[in-house]
Structure formats: structure tokens, C-alpha cells
Amino acid sequence: MIKFIKDLKFILLNSNNKARAGIIETEHSKFETPVFMPVGTQGAVKAIEHRELLDLDTKIILGNTYHLYLRPGIDLIRRFGGLHKFISWNQSILTDSGGYQIFSLSDLNKISKDGVHFKSHIDGSKHFFTPENVIDIQRYLGSDIMMVLDECVPYPAIYDYARKSQELTTEWAIKCKNQFLRTSNIYSHSQAIFGIVQGSVYSDLRKRSAYELIEIGFDGYAIGGLSVGEPKNLMYEMTSICTEILPDDKPRYLMGVGTPEDILEGIELGIDMFDCVIPTRNGRNAMLFTKKGTLSIKNSIFKDDESPIDIDCNCYTCKTFSRAYIRHLFTVKEILAYQLATIHNLYFYHWLTRKARQEIISNSFKEWKNNIINQIKTKITNKGE
């Protein structure tokens, strides 16, 4: 066992008001922030090949502890020398702790101070996740960035429940940190650990959560429990409260967010990292993002549209195919439809965060954002537009 724990490298290059441009470096990759991290729940980003992700300049993807623990199982991944080797991905991986999935996917989850009992959504088998064993599992996975176990409360939640849950999340964060310190990386690369701010939509709970996590000390801080159905203004308000408190010298990660609009708002509020299934899932559902707005490619208006999804886009899909052909592929349910939509949407999401970064560096983020945000929210309903 190699004992080699070090802090995650994070360099803050420029701030434009609260918006930040930085660099994160793990032992697998160095990437610029703000960054969008494609979601590879089960060890694969849906409908796209690893080499295509590399083409898009993806330097970090997400893996999901809950799913990978159930299938293919941690023993197998351990035998392969960790998740990077098992899935043949040599860039960075962040794994979430499984907290969110336990509460959203599994049956009969029963929570206690020690952890959470749950039944697999696949076969009903019983399992128990604790703050300690999710760290152990993530040690075996060998992710570059591990997450603490948290309780993700649904929206709406009464104050008293949110308060108790936030307290529990802090207790679990302490236990996770202690387990992190007691253990070492199993493979030859080091691993960082992020805390997760909870507290529902209650500003005092969010503040308390943030302060308590800072006190414990993490390599980075995530904001969890948002984008779960609350109004957008509350999501932005909670994010803002957290980023006001969180230390400048650590990365900040807004979990599970979001639409292009949400990402721009998050960046403005000082968020560095994002993940979301929207570009991949919506892509497979024929919703495509462009600089000029979103288009539902199944719309019959695009039936004979010879233009690409986005005339200004340099992705393989836009450089090669017409809207009419992609619409046809969706109509006849060709897998190629999902592949081409995924390539385009991820390309767009990466473009969005990179462009935001350039604007932050040239101190023009806010003007650019205000300009583009109404465009990207538009629904495109005309040919060639």
C-alpha cells in the first residue's frame, strides 16, 4: 500500500467579480475551470466512445459509486487496479458517494446515524453504506476526487427535517474525513476528497453547513441538494450564500447542475465545476443545444433542413450532417442519432464553459453572459436558424 496523500492542485488565475478562472490538476490530468464533467454513471458516458471524449478535450468524467458498487462490483474493479484501468480511461475521474442515488433510486432506504440501509434497485438485495465504507469503496475505485456521504433532502422539506439532515451530513463528513486520513490510496495515484454543503433552501443551514465543512477541511467543496425541483431563484440564492463563504483557494462544485443557463449563473456566482446528465440524456431525447437556442430536432419544421444543428459549431456532427438527416435518424430510432446528438451536446457544453473562462480572463464575463443567456434559452423553431 502506497501512502501518498497530497492536496489537489488548484490554481486560481483570475476572478471577474465572483466568477473564477482556474486550473485543477490531478495525477491523471490537468484541466481548466470552469469545467463541465460528463457523467459516466456506470463506467461509460452514454452513447460516446472514450476516444471521442478525448477529441472533445474531456479531461474529467464522473463515475457513480452506488451503480459501480452494485455492478460490476468493487471486487472486480479492484482486481483490475481501479476504475481507470477497468474502463480504460486515463484522464481524471470524480466519483460521487452514492448518497443521491440511494435516496432517489433504491427502495426502502433506512437512515441512521451510522449510515443508510438500502435495497438495490436492480435485484432488491440489501446493502449498508456508511461514511466509512463509501470512502473505502472509493479507495478501491481509485477516483481522483472522492465525495463524502451526504443525505440529499428532497424539495420541499420542512425546516426541522432539513436541519437534522444537515447536522447528520456534517457528522458524516467528519467520519468520512477521518476515514480518509486513516486510509491511503491503493493505487499509485493520490486521491482528493470533497465535502458537500447541504441545508435545503434554508440560508442559515447552508451557511452553517459550509462553515462546518471548512472547519473539517476538504480539498474542495461541493454544493449538493440543489436542482431538485426548487425555483431557480432559490437555487441561485443558495449557491451564492455558499460561494460567499467557501474559501477562494479550493475548487467549488455545483452538483448535478444543469442547463446551459444554470451553468452560466453558477459560474457568475463563483462555481468552478459542474456535472449533469442534461447534455447526454436530452441529446438522446432529440433536444439539441446551440449558441442560438435549443432545438427539438424531431420537430417537423426540420424535416428538410439542410443546415447543420449549429452553423457555428465545429463538432463532427455539425461538420458532417444536416438537421434533416439527424431528424430522420431519430424518427427511425437509429442508434447513430444518439451518438451524433451526444457528441454535439457535449461539444456545446465544453464550448460554453471554455468560452466563459475566456471571458472571465478578459474581465468581460458578465456582459457576455447577459448577452448570450437569452439566446441560449430561445427555442429554435425555424429552418436554418
Added chain:
Amino acid sequence: MIKFIKDLKFILLNSNNKARAGIIETEHSKFETPVFMPVGTQGAVKAIEHRELLDLDTKIILGNTYHLYLRPGIDLIRRFGGLHKFISWNQSILTDSGGYQIFSLSDLNKISKDGVHFKSHIDGSKHFFTPENVIDIQRYLGSDIMMVLDECVPYPAIYDYARKSQELTTEWAIKCKNQFLRTSNIYSHSQAIFGIVQGSVYSDLRKRSAYELIEIGFDGYAIGGLSVGEPKNLMYEMTSICTEILPDDKPRYLMGVGTPEDILEGIELGIDMFDCVIPTRNGRNAMLFTKKGTLSIKNSIFKDDESPIDIDCNCYTCKTFSRAYIRHLFTVKEILAYQLATIHNLYFYHWLTRKARQEIISNSFKEWKNNIINQIKTKITNKGE
């Protein structure tokens, strides 16, 4: 309208007994034979991108007149300047006439001397295909190689039905040829036309069909109505009867065939062109082909197998991923599983025909074939094998 009809270029380089190595050239591509043509029924080869097909050195794919006529419709494809432009594929395309699909997919097909009435398998709408209009449709599609309308009889069929059907197929072939001569290519490239030998498993009907088609005169000759359930020896016997008669200076195409074994047998009997959904469809069903045999990757024996599908294979899938990971992807139903399996299986099929060609050129085909055919039929049930 550009009037520019010329023969398909076919050069026979070497024969090794009946097996042939040649070159076919259309105005879109030049390709070596024997050739395997991936099936792009609806204008896309399932689960693989065009650029990936080009990487595999695919120079010709199939399109399906029946499917494309129904969706997206011929008007749309015409407006785009033909199928090549609509699907953004700049190599060759062969379109089948739709005969096979009418009889296998559509409801209530009613056949007459003039053509066949059928109901769409999608919406029940009524249509009528004639020898003349399938040529017109393929003119609009702009395929490099068009096929005549034929009746594909099921197996088994009584002699009298097979005889009448063969006679009808010849009549239709005459009508198709006449329509071909009466019309011109609509786009700037020329189009060739192939006849289709029918006659079920009756050698006298097969012979008669072949002689009649040669009399009409085509740019190439296909053998249809095989691999429809008849015993393998009958398929090989019928193929042999046809290739004995068909002219040496024209390509021969065994339609819808087949397994790697069938392809090798077909090559030995003098076939130049093959198409089949087996590599793509079976790939999506977790059946993978290798030089040492086939493997059902879902088999639990491969659960922790670190070796690639085929250690001797240079495809992206084998160069990058383990059997264990690919098995996991199939288990959790990731689209990536279908993508990786398709890449590998098509790579293998292309390898098979190219290797066969090398052996034909060095006059060692038969020895090589006898050697490899038992290997490729084997079922691999051991790790790392």
C-alpha cells in the same frame, strides 16, 4: 439531366480455382473484392459513425429501397441531391430493390405480373412497387449499384411455385433493364444495375434464371433467395451452380450472406460481394467474432477477463478495452457496448474478406480456408482464449 451510363468497372486480378480477387470501381470509390458491404438499411449502419466506417476502410455500404422509400421518403432524398448527400456518405452505395423486405416485412402484399401491392409495416399505408418504379426510385436515390425487383420465395417452396416465381423474376428483370435504359442518372455520377438469380433450391430453375439474366445483360449478377432457412449444403450447391454459369467478367453478389463460414464458402465458389446484418446485429446481441471463434461476451466466464476480445485484432475496441469491461457494458445495457461490438465485428468481417483476397492472390486460398474455417466456427468458452 445528365445522360451518362457506362459499365461498372470490374477487373479480375487473379483466380484461385473458382475463388476470385478483383477490383470494382464506381464513381464514388474503388474497392477490392471479395468485399463485405455493411448494411445501412435506413441510411445508417447501426451503432457506428460514418468516420468510423471510413477508418475501417469501408468503401461501399448498402441502403434499402423499401425502408428509404417509406422513411424519410424519396422526395426528400431527391431534394438533397440523392442518398449520398442526404446521409453525407461519399463512398459507394448499393441499394436493394425492396423485393425482399416487401415479402418479409410488409402486410398483405399482393403480387401480380405488373408488380406488388403492399402495406407499410410502419403505418399500414398502401403502396405499389413495379419493376419500373423501383428503378425510378433508385434513380432518385442515386445509388452506385441498383438492383432489379425480384420475388424472393421462402424456403421450403414447392417446385411449381418456385418455377412460376423464377419466370416472373425474369420478366421483371427485363422490365427493370428496359426502364434502366429508358432513364438516366439524375445526379452527376453513373449508376450500374445488377440482376438477381432466383429459383429456390431447384438447380434447373437456378440455371435457367442465370442464363436468362445473362441474356438480358447486367453490370453484375446477384444470387438471391438463399440463406432463407435452407440447409447449408443446398445453399452452397445453388451458389456453385450459379457461379459456374455467370460470366467471369462481371461481379457476383451473394445477397444477405452470411456467417464468416458462409462467406468463406461463398468466396471459394466464386462470389465477389457479400452483405449481411450478422456482424452488426449479432454484435448488438453480444456475439463477437474472432479468428479463433465466436464468443458470447455475456457469458460469466468473461466477467473478469482482462484480455481483449481478440488479442490479434487491431480494431479500436480490442486495442483499448477488456472483455470484462465490454461484458459489463452489455450487462448494464450501455449504448457503448453496441458501439464497441459493432466496430469490432465489422473490422473482423473486413479482415476476413481482405485476408481471403491475399490468399487468392498468392494461390493459397483453399489451404488457408480449410485451416481457418474450423477455428472461426469454434465457440470460445475460456478466459483469455
